[in-house]
Amino acid sequence: MSQAPAHPGFDINGIIRHQRNRYPVLLIDRVTDVDPGKSARAVKCFTYNEWFFPGHFDDEPNVPGFVQIESLTQTFIMTFLCMEEYRGMKTNFVSINNVRFKRKVVPGDVLKIEARLTSFKRGLAIGSAESFVDGEPACSGDFVVAVPEILDRYKPRG
C-alpha cells in the first residue's frame, strides 16, 4: 500500500494565505514541508536589501536577534495555521524561553528553520524551533503562542 504524499509546503503566496504577517515583518520566504499539527520547515534568505541592515549595523551588517526569533516563530505557527480550520488566524506571543544565539547571520545567508508543535489545545500552541546556516546551528527557542480567536471561545461568561 502506498503512503500518503507528503505536504508540499507553501510558496510565498501560500504563506500569505495562511498567516497574517506582512512586509516588513513577514520573515520566512518558503515553507519547504509541513506535517500539519506536528512540524514545519521553512527558509529565509537574507539579502543586504533587508530594511534592518543599514541600522544593524552600517559597518557590520547582521540579522538582529528579534528578527531571527520572529523567523522561528513564523515557521512554528505554520505547524497549525496550515490546517484549514485555523488558516489566517492572528497569533500572539505568550512566552519565549531558552533562546540561544549560536552564530552571526549576515547578508547572503540562507536560514533553514525547523519547528515542532508539542501541544495545541484550546488556542494555546506550545513547541520549539531551531535554525541553521550551512548546517551550523544559528538560533533556537521554546515558544508558547496564543490564538485569540480560539481563546475567546473558552472565556468564562462571568
Add this chain to the structure above:
Amino acid sequence: MSNRDTYNTAFTETFMIETKDLPGLKYQDISAWDSVGHMALMAALEEAFGIEMDIDDIIEFSGYEAGQAILTKYNIAIEPAV
C-alpha cells in the same frame, strides 16, 4: 496533598498569587486571569487531577468558588476550607 491543596496550588502557581487571595477570586479580577491565564489554569487543573474538562465547564468556570462546584462533576470533591 488534599484536593483543596491541589486546587489552590493550580491557582497560586498559574497566577503567581498567594492562597489568602483566592476566596472570592473571579475571572479578570487580576491581570493574570485573562483569556490566556484561563487556559493555563484549566491545563493546570486537568493535569493535577487527571481529567479533561468539557467546553461548557471551562466557560462556566468563572471563579474560585464556581470552579469547586464544577469539579464535583468529575468526582473531585474539594474539602471545606479550614
